[in-house]
Amino acid sequence: MSTGTVPKPIASTSSFIDDRIGAxxxxxxxxxxxxxxxxSFLLGEIALYSFIVLLLTGTFLTFFFxxxxxxxxxxxxxxxxxxxxxxxAYASTLHISFxxxxxxxxRQMHHWAALLFVAGMMVHALRVxxxxxxxxxxxxxxxxxxxxxxxxxxxxxxxxxxxDDLLSGAGLRITEGVAISLPLVGTWITFFLFGGExxxxxxxxxxxxxxxxxxxxxxxxxxxxxxxxxxxxKHTQMPGKGRTNTxxxxxxxxxxxxxxxxxxxxxxxxxxxxxxxxxxINPIWLFGPYSPADISAGSQPDFYMGFLEGSLRLMPxxxxxxxxxxxxxxxxxxxxxxxxxxxxxxxxxPFIERWVTGDRSEHHIAERPRNNxxxxxxxxxxxxxxxxxxxxxxxxxxxAFFHVxxxxxxxxxxxxxxxxxxxxxxxxxxxxxxxxxxDAAVIGHGVESGVIKRLPSGEYxxxxxxxxxxxxxxxRGKTAIPVIADTSADGGGIPPKGMRGPLGxxxxxxxxxxxxxxxxxxxxxxxxxxxxxxSGEDDKSLTRH
Amino acid sequence: MTxxxxxxxxxxxxxxxxxxxxxxxAADTALLGTEEQHAxxxxxxxxxxxxxxxxxxxxxxxxxxxxxxxxxGIGFIVSYVAFQVGDIDKTQVSNxxxxxxxxxxxxxxxxxxxxxxxxxxxxxxxxxxxxxxxxxGQAREYVAETFLQGAAESGITKRPLLRRTLLLAAAPxxxxxxxxxxxxxxxxxxxxxxxxxxxxxxxxxxxxxxxLVVEGTGAPIRAAxxxxxxxxxxxxxxxxxxxxxxxxxxxxxxIKFRPEExxxxxxxxxxHDGIVAYSKICTHVGCPAALYEQxxxxxxxPCHQSTFDAADGAKVIFGPAARPLPQLPIAVDNEGxxxxxxxxxxxxxxSFWERGDAEAEVRENGGHA
Numbered sequence: 001m002s003t004g005t006v007p008k009p010i011a012s013t014s015s016f017i018d019d020r021i022g023a024x025x026x027x028x029x030x031x032x033x034x035x036x037x038x039x040s041f042l043l044g045e046i047a048l049y050s051f052i053v054l055l056l057t058g059t060f061l062t063f064f065f066x067x068x069x070x071x072x073x074x075x076x077x078x079x080x081x082x083x084x085x086x087x088x089a090y091a092s093t094l095h096i097s098f099x100x101x102x103x104x105x106x107r108q109m110h111h112w113a114a115l116l117f118v119a120g121m122m123v124h125a126l127r128v129x130x131x132x133x134x135x136x137x138x139x140x141x142x143x144x145x146x147x148x149x150x151x152x153x154x155x156x157x158x159x160x161x162x163x164d165d166l167l168s169g170a171g172l173r174i175t176e177g178v179a180i181s182l183p184l185v186g187t188w189i190t191f192f193l194f195g196g197e198x199x200x201x202x203x204x205x206x207x208x209x210x211x212x213x214x215x216x217x218x219x220x221x222x223x224x225x226x227x228x229x230x231x232x233x234k235h236t237q238m239p240g241k242g243r244t245n246t247x248x249x250x251x252x253x254x255x256x257x258x259x260x261x262x263x264x265x266x267x268x269x270x271x272x273x274x275x276x277x278x279x280x281i282n283p284i285w286l287f288g289p290y291s292p293a294d295i296s297a298g299s300q301p302d303f304y305m306g307f308l309e310g311s312l313r314l315m316p317x318x319x320x321x322x323x324x325x326x327x328x329x330x331x332x333x334x335x336x337x338x339x340x341x342x343x344x345x346x347x348x349x350p351f352i353e354r355w356v357t358g359d360r361s362e363h364h365i366a367e368r369p370r371n372n373x374x375x376x377x378x379x380x381x382x383x384x385x386x387x388x389x390x391x392x393x394x395x396x397x398x399x400a401f402f403h404v405x406x407x408x409x410x411x412x413x414x415x416x417x418x419x420x421x422x423x424x425x426x427x428x429x430x431x432x433x434x435x436x437x438x439d440a441a442v443i444g445h446g447v448e449s450g451v452i453k454r455l456p457s458g459e460y461x462x463x464x465x466x467x468x469x470x471x472x473x474x475x476r477g478k479t480a481i482p483v484i485a486d487t488s489a490d491g492g493g494i495p496p497k498g499m500r501g502p503l504g505x506x507x508x509x510x511x512x513x514x515x516x517x518x519x520x521x522x523x524x525x526x527x528x529x530x531x532x533x534x535s536g537e538d539d540k541s542l543t544r545h
Numbered sequence: 546m547t548x549x550x551x552x553x554x555x556x557x558x559x560x561x562x563x564x565x566x567x568x569x570x571a572a573d574t575a576l577l578g579t580e581e582q583h584a585x586x587x588x589x590x591x592x593x594x595x596x597x598x599x600x601x602x603x604x605x606x607x608x609x610x611x612x613x614x615x616x617x618g619i620g621f622i623v624s625y626v627a628f629q630v631g632d633i634d635k636t637q638v639s640n641x642x643x644x645x646x647x648x649x650x651x652x653x654x655x656x657x658x659x660x661x662x663x664x665x666x667x668x669x670x671x672x673x674x675x676x677x678x679x680x681x682g683q684a685r686e687y688v689a690e691t692f693l694q695g696a697a698e699s700g701i702t703k704r705p706l707l708r709r710t711l712l713l714a715a716a717p718x719x720x721x722x723x724x725x726x727x728x729x730x731x732x733x734x735x736x737x738x739x740x741x742x743x744x745x746x747x748x749x750x751x752x753x754x755x756x757l758v759v760e761g762t763g764a765p766i767r768a769a770x771x772x773x774x775x776x777x778x779x780x781x782x783x784x785x786x787x788x789x790x791x792x793x794x795x796x797x798x799x800i801k802f803r804p805e806e807x808x809x810x811x812x813x814x815x816x817h818d819g820i821v822a823y824s825k826i827c828t829h830v831g832c833p834a835a836l837y838e839q840x841x842x843x844x845x846x847p848c849h850q851s852t853f854d855a856a857d858g859a860k861v862i863f864g865p866a867a868r869p870l871p872q873l874p875i876a877v878d879n880e881g882x883x884x885x886x887x888x889x890x891x892x893x894x895x896s897f898w899e900r901g902d903a904e905a906e907v908r909e910n911g912g913h914a
Contacts, residue, residue: 034673071787077631085787098636101625105644137678170832173793174848177830177895186898187737192730197739197790198831206729234675242672251669256662263658270651277644292793293760293781293825295833297847312830312865313849319867321902328896330865331830364675396850406850407863 035257036237036250038366040127042264047120049268050113051223057110058212064100066092067162067208069201078285086289089164089204093284109276114156116272118304121149125346129379131366133236135359139350141229146347148222151215153304158211160302164204167282169290170299172203174312181331199292236366239477241470245364298396307386310393311338314413338389342382349378356510358484370439371478373432374514380428381421388413388420436519439475442467443521476521483515484508593668603664610657617650737899743795744782745873746888754884756783757799757822757875765882766799768817775839776801779825782885794893796825796833797873798844799883800855806842810858815874817883822873823859824893827851829866831895844870867896868904 006014018024068088074081076091078098096103125145128134134142161172176198180190195202234248243249251257275281287296301309311334318329353375354360369376391398392413399406446464453463466472484499484507499508595603624642629635680688696702733739749755756765760779763786771778778799785791802819811821823844827834832848842856851866853859859870871889878884891903 032671034671079632098630098632101628101630101639102643103630104636104640105647108640109644170848173832174830177832180895180897181830183898187740188730191736192726195729196731198793199789233678234673242670246675247672248675249670249672252671256666256669259658259662259666263655263662266651266655266658270648270655273644273648273651277641277648290789292789292831293779293796293833295835295847297836299847309849315865317851317861317865317867319896321905324901325898326896326900326902327898328867330867331896334865362677396847410850410864 030231031254032252033231033234033257034248034250034252036235036243036248038238040131041235043120043127044124045120045261045264046268047117047124048223048227049265050117050120050272051219052265053113053269053272054110054117055216057106057113058216060102060106061096061110062212064092064096064103065089065162065208067205069164069199069204081285081288084289087164087204089162090284090289093163093165097285105273105276108279108281109272111281112275112279113272114159115281115303116268118149118152118156121145121152122304125149126379126383129346129349130369130376131236131238132363132372132375133366134350135363136350136354137233137362138229138236141226141233142350143347144222144226144229146343148219148226149346150343151219151222155211155215155219156302156304158207158215160305161207162204162211163282163284164290165284166287166290166294166296167284167299169199169292170295171301171305172199172290173292174309178331178335181328181335183325183327183332199290234364236364239365239368239474241473243365243473243477245362248364298400300394300397303390306393307338307389308335308393310389310391310395310413311335311417313395314389314392314410314417316414338385342386345382353514356484356507357482357515358511359482361482365477365479368474368478370432370435372481373429373436373518376432377425377428381425384420384424385417388416392417433518439478440519440521443472443475478521480517481515484511591669591671593670595665595667600665603660606664607657607660610653610660613653614650614657617646617653621646621650737897740794740894740897740900741892741903743888743893744785744788744791745795745885749784754876754878754886756878757781757797757883757885758783758786760786760796767881768820768877768883769881771799771801771820771883774801774803774806774819777837777839779835780822793831794824794826797822798825798834798837798855798870800837800842802842802856806856808854808857810854810860810869811856812858812872812874815872815886817875817877820875820883821855822875822883822885823853823855823870824873824889825870826894827866828861828868828870828893829864829895834870 005011014023066088070088071085072088072091074084074086074091074094076082076094076099078094081094093107096107098104128142128145157171157175161168161175176190176194179193180186182189190198193203193206194200195206237243237248237250240249251260288294300306312331315330315334318333320327320329369379392409395409395413396406398404399409446466449463449465451463452460454460467475485496495504495508499505621643624639624646628639628642630639701708745755747755757780758765760781763781763783765783766778766780780797780799781792782795785795799820799822802821804819807813807816807819807821815821825833825835827846827848829846829849829851832846834844834846834851834853836845836847837843837855838845842854843862844853844855844859845851846864846866849865851864852862853866853870854862858872861867861869868891871891871893873889874886875883876886890907892900
């Protein structure tokens with residue numbers, strides 16, 4: 001197993017390159033770059049690899065797709081639509097599906113990859129949020145991520161509209177209805193987007209250039225920046241044995257991480273191919289060409305647009321007329337507010353948290369969600385808010401499936417969209433504290449060994465043993481959430497700068513509630529040994545949760 | 546084969562950063578080694594080699610996976626040639642063959658590499674130090690000084706004429722791309738006027754009222770033939786059957802009532818013998834409100850479930866739509882066909898900023914636009 005010398009072809013090629021661009025120095029620093037390992041770090045990679053699959057399949061589709069709304073009479077090989085007037089875009093999508101070998105596979109893989117791309121980004125963002133991995137120094141990468149998610153939704157919307165079938169047309173019509181409802185600029189935006197009145201003959205080709213050039217170009221640039229920043233800042237790691245805030249423990253880039261990443265790309269690609277082969281998606285030939293006069297019942301958008309659909313359905317019919325102008329709140333509020341809350345909330349969260357905690361230090365250890373109960377509760381509230389809207393985006397399906405009144409699903413949804421997040425906050429907060437207590441019990445008393453011991457007094461107890469080293473190290477990775485120091489007590493009753501005035505007082509209050517150590521790991525029984533003999537009653541009460 | 550199973554964590558400096566062509570680091574770490582060294586073995590802290598038996602087994606499994614990937618890859622190419630497309634059944638077979646082969650090839654390739662990593666490559670537990678992201682104070686100071694010095698050298702700070710004219714010069718060039726976007730929109734700018742009118746308001750070429758024709762067939766509708774109460778038709782304007790722009794505003798839903806079913810919200814002057822025509826374009830965001838429930842006279846939009854009472858002027862009884870579906874004035878021509886006598890009194894379709902309370906204006910004008 002001698003390492004020997006580098007084979008000549010490789011050596012001469014690398015010398016050639018090194019002589020010209022000095023790649024050796026870069027490789028010297030980076031070949032053995034260490035990447036920490038945790039299953040949750042793989043979620044973002046799903047999105048990354050789906051994006052590559054999107055580029056590959058999408059390029060194939062552009063070879064055959066004709067982004068034109070010009071009318072043609074269909075004369076392809078799909079019998080039921082023969083002789084029907086339709087747009088060239090729809091006809092060429094049928095052509096891809098039925099007359100190009102592998103065309104249907106590429107179309108279906110492209111659609112599945114798009115769903116996986118957005119889903120991957122969402123779960124990755126949740127992972128980063130709940131582990132606090134967006135904290136200093138990674139705020140910029142977090143903002144890039146929020147931008148990527150927004151662009152991905154836009155990319156999905158423009159791509160979804162391209163085939164110009166009846167279903168995608170319904171989505172486009174709703175987009176138009178929302179755009180035209182905007183105050184002041186609504187009509188201008190719509191007439192400029194559609195080149196005149198809806199639907200016009202321009203929107204497909206305009207969406208096409210946005211979908212295949214502009215947005216993917218920006219996505220590619222931002223993804224590259226996202227990767228470079230991750231590389232430069234080094235990945236966060238989970239707390240554990242030997243892992244500190246100033247080191248990174250794991251496998252080297254070359255060869256292990258490289259091979260693993262390659263395999264993971266193949267897995268993602270393979271999973272998308274599997275879905276594209278066996279799970280039919282968007283069978284546009286069943287929907288027929290678009291006409292603004294027709295629609296089919298049970299129309300559903302792609303999953304990532306479902307929450308907007310749900311909020312549009314939930315909204316009561318509010319509309320304000322004043323001075324000859326109209327403010328259609330029943331469209332504006334559901335279309336802009338939930339999206340605004342989620343996206344702005346995501347973008348601002350790192351900065352709001354920093355303002356509240358006053359924390360200016362660098363963090364490289366990912367926090368366990370239970371150890372920051374307020375953040376976790378806020379996150380779960382937001383997920384619940386999104387989830388209720390998403391669910392209600394399919395309220396007609398729910399009503400039909402469960403045989404309940406459609407109107408009642410809406411009424412219940414209107415309550416749930418407010419009550420759900422509040423309830424979720426409360427439950428999550430209690431759960432986080434409960435889990436922290438259970439950690440404290442494990443640290444303080446060890447874990448149940450399954451051995452029952454009889455004491456001289458006749459009492460039976462279960463023997464507790466110290467936890468596994470790795471588990472204990474993982475738990476002890478917990479650090480108290482910083483709180484802004486309130487020095488008013490020793491400063492003669494004068495609060496420090498930044499905590500004066502109503503805003504400062506609010507900040508101090510928030511800081512106190514948000515930060516600090518709620519359940520100290522060693523707090524309750526500081527002198528307790530990791531005893532082989534448990535302490536009886538007290539012990540049980542603590543480990544029972 | 547040395548089974549170097551020591552888990553001692555080493556600071557970054559101790560972990561050899563091996564560069565291709567440099568000697569094995571084994572010699573450097575020999576001081577730490579508690580076990581016998583074999584020359585040339587990759588014995589470094591944090592790197593636990595696999596035992597040879599596992600590695601051998603792994604090699605076989607990985608090779609098997611790669612062979613399957615090879616066969617599946619060839620299968621993909623063969624499928625492309627062997628299976629043609631052209632109708633639903635053929636496309637389905639081709640899709641299954643191509644997709645199945647591709648899936649198998651990719652997944653076995655992935656599986657093979659995973660086996661390679663897990664069974665042949667060592668287990669790693671390497672440690673590297675992190676460094677604060679911020680550059681040190683000296684560097685910052687140097688950058689700040691250089692920045693100021695460069696700005697001074699360039700003259701931009703002490704030559705306001707240069708600075709101001711440069712900024713001025715940049716402004717129109719920055720605006721130029723925006724100007725170019727003007728022709729994205731149509732040549733006219735009276736959008737609200739466009740939105741208020743539909744082709745129902747235009748007479749046909751021979752100066753007659755425009756006929757209502759059935760969507761799809763294009764057949765005109767004789768009022769006497771549309772006579773079963775509860776009947777419903779989707780209707781488009783004659784001569785615009787395939788004009789999507791016209792259809793997006795002018796499509797109708799035509800309903801036949803018994804006279805006693807019609808309530809006060811419906812403008813009776815605009816009906817003919819219990820036949821009422823409403824805009825099919827939902828007043829919420831413009832989907833076609835295509836579902837009709839005969840027993841309750843409810844028109845339902847499938848997009849967001851706005852529900853309108855067709856018997857009562859299509860007023861909103863549920864959902865997010867804020868306004869009734871506009872009613873179209875209809876009558877029969879001298880041949881007995883249904884025609885539109887005028888345009889909608891209010892703009893059909895979704896609300897927009899300049900729309901205003903068109904319904905109130907109509908009420909003030911006594912039912913006319």
